[in-house]
Amino acid sequence: MTAPITLGVAPRFYKQWQLARNAVGFCNQLRAEFGDLVLARGFFDFYLVNDPELVGMVLVNKDRIVDRVDARNPIYQRIGNIGRSGLATSAPEHWRQQRRRVAPLFGASAIRGFAETMIASAETWAARWDAKAASGAAFDMKAEMNELSLEVNTRCLFNTELRDDHARLQGWFSTMKRYLEAFPYPLFGAWWFPSPLNLQTKAALRAFDRWALGLIARRRAAPLAPDAIDMITRMLGARDPETGAGMSDEEIVHELLTFLIAGFESTSSALLWTFYQLSQHPDIEARVHAELDDVLGDRALTMEDLPKLAYTRRVIDEVMRQTPAVWFMARTTVTEVDMGGNRIPEGSHLLMSIPTLHNNPAVWPEPARFDPDRFLPEAVAARSPNAYVPFGRGPHACIGSHFSLQELLVMTAALARRFRAVLVDDLDPTDVRAGLSVYPRHGVRMRLERRAAVATRKAS
Numbered sequence: 001m002t003a004p005i006t007l008g009v010a011p012r013f014y015k016q017w018q019l020a021r022n023a024v025g026f027c028n029q030l031r032a033e034f035g036d037l038v039l040a041r042g043f044f045d046f047y048l049v050n051d052p053e054l055v056g057m058v059l060v061n062k063d064r065i066v067d068r069v070d071a072r073n074p075i076y077q078r079i080g081n082i083g084r085s086g087l088a089t090s091a092p093e094h095w096r097q098q099r100r101r102v103a104p105l106f107g108a109s110a111i112r113g114f115a116e117t118m119i120a121s122a123e124t125w126a127a128r129w130d131a132k133a134a135s136g137a138a139f140d141m142k143a144e145m146n147e148l149s150l151e152v153n154t155r156c157l158f159n160t161e162l163r164d165d166h167a168r169l170q171g172w173f174s175t176m177k178r179y180l181e182a183f184p185y186p187l188f189g190a191w192w193f194p195s196p197l198n199l200q201t202k203a204a205l206r207a208f209d210r211w212a213l214g215l216i217a218r219r220r221a222a223p224l225a226p227d228a229i230d231m232i233t234r235m236l237g238a239r240d241p242e243t244g245a246g247m248s249d250e251e252i253v254h255e256l257l258t259f260l261i262a263g264f265e266s267t268s269s270a271l272l273w274t275f276y277q278l279s280q281h282p283d284i285e286a287r288v289h290a291e292l293d294d295v296l297g298d299r300a301l302t303m304e305d306l307p308k309l310a311y312t313r314r315v316i317d318e319v320m321r322q323t324p325a326v327w328f329m330a331r332t333t334v335t336e337v338d339m340g341g342n343r344i345p346e347g348s349h350l351l352m353s354i355p356t357l358h359n360n361p362a363v364w365p366e367p368a369r370f371d372p373d374r375f376l377p378e379a380v381a382a383r384s385p386n387a388y389v390p391f392g393r394g395p396h397a398c399i400g401s402h403f404s405l406q407e408l409l410v411m412t413a414a415l416a417r418r419f420r421a422v423l424v425d426d427l428d429p430t431d432v433r434a435g436l437s438v439y440p441r442h443g444v445r446m447r448l449e450r451r452a453a454v455a456t457r458k459a460s
C-alpha cells in the first residue's frame with residue numbers, strides 16, 4: 001500500500017501539443033499544476049506518475065500489475081518495429097529468456113574487460129582535442145560527443161574502429177531515430193503504410209541487418225583472441241542458464257541494434273551535459289581537476305584508478321539527476337491497480353518522466369542547484385531508492401548501466417584532466433529536446449582550453 005495521493009485531472013487536451021515541442025517541460029508543468037499523479041487526456045490518454053513510491057511500485061512490478069510491451073501502447077509498438085526481438089522491446093516470454101542470457105555479459109566484472117578499449121579510445125580523443133584546443137575555434141559539442149560515443153560503442157560491441165563504417169552507421173541510425181521520434185499518427189504512422197519515412201526506415205533496417213550478419217559470419221569464421229573479445233563474440237557464446245539454449249544470428253542482430261540505439265546517444269548526451277555543467281561551475285570543476293591530479297599525477301589513466309575518482313563520479317551522478325540522458329519510461333496496466341487510493345483501470349498507459357522525478361522539489365531541495373554532494377554515501381542512504389532512477393529500476397532496469405558509467409568516468413577523467421570546455425553561446429538548460437535522449441534544443445557551442453601540466457600547477 002502506498003500513501004494516499006490525490007489524483008489530479010488535467011482538462012482534456014490540456015497543452016498536449018507540447019508533448020511534441022518540449023515533453024519534459026510539459027511533464028514538469030503537469031506535476032506543478034496537478035500533483036504527483038495526473039490523468040492527462042487528449043490525442044493520447046495517460047497517467048503521469050511523479051511520486052517516487054508509486055514509480056517504484058510500477059518499475060519493480062512485484063505484483064505483476066504492468067507490462068512494458070503491450071499491443072495497446074502506440075509508443076512501444078513503434079519502438080518494437082526497430083528493436084524487434086531485442087531486450088528493450090521483446091514480449092515478456094522472450095524477454096525473460098533473453099535477459100537471463102545477456103545479463104552476465106553486462107555485469108560489473110564482464111564490463112571491466114572493456115576498460116582498456118575505453119581508455120584507448122579516450123587517448124585517441126585527447127589527441128583530437130589537442131588540435132581543437134590549439135585552434136581555439138568553437139565547435140558543436142553535441143556532434144563531438146555523438147562521434148566519441150559511437151566510436152567507443154562500436155569498438156566494444158564490434159571490436160573494431162570501423163571508421164569506414166561510421167558514416168553508414170550514423171546514416172542508418174539517424175533514419176531510425178527520425179522514425180522513433182516521429183508522432184505516431186493513426187494511418188500515416190502505421191508500419192504497413194508506404195510513407196517515405198516508413199520505407200526509408202525499413203531500408204535502413206535491412207541494410208543494418210545485412211551488415212551485422214556479415215560481421216557475425218566473420219567472427220564465426222575467425223574467432224578473436226581472448227584479450228580482444230567483443231560483444232558479438234560474447235553473444236555467440238551466451239547460453240540460457242535454465243535451458244542451455246544459445247542465441248540465433250537474428251537474435252544477435254536485434255540485440256546489437258538495441259544496444260546501439262539504447263546506448264550510444266544516451267551516453268553521448270550524458271557526456272555532453274557533464275562538460276556543460278563543469279563549464280558552468282568553476283568551483284566544482286576545480287575540485288574535479290584536483291582529484292584527477294591527485295589520483296593520476298602525470299601518468300596514464302588505468303582501470304585501477306576508476307574507484308578512486310569518487311568526486312568525479314558524484315559529479316556524473318548529479319548530472320544524471322538534474323539532466324538525465326533518457327527522459328521517459330512507460331508501462332501499461334494489465335489489471336486494475338490501486339495507486340495511492342485511486343483506482344487505475346486495466347489497459348491504462350503510465351508515463352514516468354525521469355527529469356520531472358529528479359527535479360521534484362518535494363524530494364530534492366533546490367533542484368536547480370547543481371550539487372554533487374547530494375550523492376555522498378550518507379545522503380544516498382537517507383533517500384528512497386525510487387527518487388533517483390536515471391537507469392530505471394526493477395526487472396527492466398538498464399542492462400548497460402555499468403558499461404555506460406564506466407565509459408562516462410573514463411571519458412570525463414581522460415578529457416577533463418587535460419582540457420577545460422568553455423561555453424561560447426548562452427543556453428537555457430531547461431529548454432531541451434527530449435527524443436531518444438535529452439539535448440539542449442539549440443545545440444551547445446563550446447571551445448577548448450588546454451590545462452597546464454600538473455607539475456607546473458603544483459609548483460605555482
Ligand code: HEM
Binds near residue numbers: 088258264266325392
Ligand atoms: C547514460 C547512458 C544510459 C542511460 C541514461 C540509460 C537509461 C536506461 C533506462 C532509463 C532504461 C529503463 C527503461 C524502462 O524501464 O522502460 C534502460 C533500459 C535499457 N538500456 Fe539503457 N541507458 C544507458 C545506456 C545503455 C547502454 C550503453 C546500453 C547497452 C549497451 C543500454 C541498453 C539498455 C537495454 C537493452 C535496456 C532494456 C532492458 C530491459 O528491458 O531488459 N543502455 N536504459
